[in-house]
Amino acid sequence: MAVEKTFVMVKPDGVQRGLVGEIIGRFERKGLKLVNAKLLQVPETLAQSHYAEHKERPFFGELVTFITSSPVFAMVLEGDSAISVARNMMGKTNPVESAPGTIRGDYGLTIGMNIIHGSDSAESAAREIELWFSNETIAYDKAVDVWLA
Ligand code: RTP
Numbered sequence: 001m002a003v004e005k006t007f008v009m010v011k012p013d014g015v016q017r018g019l020v021g022e023i024i025g026r027f028e029r030k031g032l033k034l035v036n037a038k039l040l041q042v043p044e045t046l047a048q049s050h051y052a053e054h055k056e057r058p059f060f061g062e063l064v065t066f067i068t069s070s071p072v073f074a075m076v077l078e079g080d081s082a083i084s085v086a087r088n089m090m091g092k093t094n095p096v097e098s099a100p101g102t103i104r105g106d107y108g109l110t111i112g113m114n115i116i117h118g119s120d121s122a123e124s125a126a127r128e129i130e131l132w133f134s135n136e137t138i139a140y141d142k143a144v145d146v147w148l149a
């Protein structure tokens with residue numbers, strides 16, 4: 001298993017509903033490590049760059065309006081297979097189809113407000129960590145927690 005970094009963001013609906021702590025707690029208990037995090041109001045240009053792959057889709061305008069509507073909580077998580085582990089914990093894009101036990105399955109009901117974003121591949125993770133955090137992450141001293149993954 002390879003140690004990976006992934007970009008995860010609690011969307012405006014998740015922040016407004018007070019789910020940031022619950023979501024961070026789930027990832028921490030799973031064993032993923034926070035290596036950067038911030039609460040921010042997303043500028044329109046950042047939202048458009050982040051969702052550039054969807055710019056021709058009919059929901060693109062709504063998506064950018066939603067993501068820029070109120071603060072999001074952005075973070076970088078690190079751990080073994082972090083990208084797929086985080087995606088599995090989030091559940092499917094449509095919360096109606098997400099299994100109970102996943103974040104979207106437990107807390108969401110509509111595709112437009114599905115609480116959380118997570119990088120979908122190694123390429124996306126690299127692009128998004130650069131875009132949101134200029135690649136700045138904490139490198140923990142492994143000697144202090146040698147028994148943790
Ligand atoms: P995300 O990028 O937010 O992590 O979500 P995802 O990979 O599971 O889904 P993706 O296909 O990348 O879609 C990005 C976001 O666009 C919204 N969406 N709306 N109205 C619609 O049919 C529709 N389809 C997608 C969702 O909020 C989705 O998370």
Ligand code: MG
Nearest residue numbers: 117118119120
């Ligand atoms: Mg996506």
